[in-house]
Amino acid sequence: MSLRIKVVVDKFVEELKQALDADIQDRIMKEREMQSYIEEREREVAEREAAWKAELSRRETEIARQEARLKMERENLEKEKSVLMGTASNQDNQDGALEITVSGEKYRCLRFSKAKK
Incomplete structure (x- = not known):
């Protein structure tokens, strides 16, 4: 009888080890998937941020160019007014x-x- 109990206990322990190993492997896979997802999202956000900064820089450059053009036009207008009037x-x-x-x-x-x- 004790041999049967030992076999049952050994079988239970073995199944428990297999279940724990499977659970550990599952958790490792989920953690890797989550890490991969996080890295992908961080990359997407970084790309959007870089695109936003590039667009902002382009707009700031355009604004500065237009301000310079307007300043020059204003100066030319003042010169014309001075000459004409x-x-x-x-x-x-x-x-x-x-x-x-x-x-x-x-x-x-x-x-x-x-x-x-």
Whole structure:
């Protein structure tokens, strides 16, 4: 009878070892799968982040280029206004004349009249 008990116990122990080994292998596989999944997700996030940073850099460069162009256009406009319109300054003269400078030449205007349509 004790031999039968020993055989049953040995069989139980062996089955238990096999079940534990299978469980350990299953856990190892799940851990590897999880690690692989995490690495893949981290790679995807890093790629999206790199793409986002590249797009941000491109946009910042474009904004800087447009700001420089606008600044140059504004400067050109001011130069054109200066040339076309001249610089007018109200003089505190006794005759009330208005001095206008156009392209470096000074003109005096003593009388104003409304433009005819």
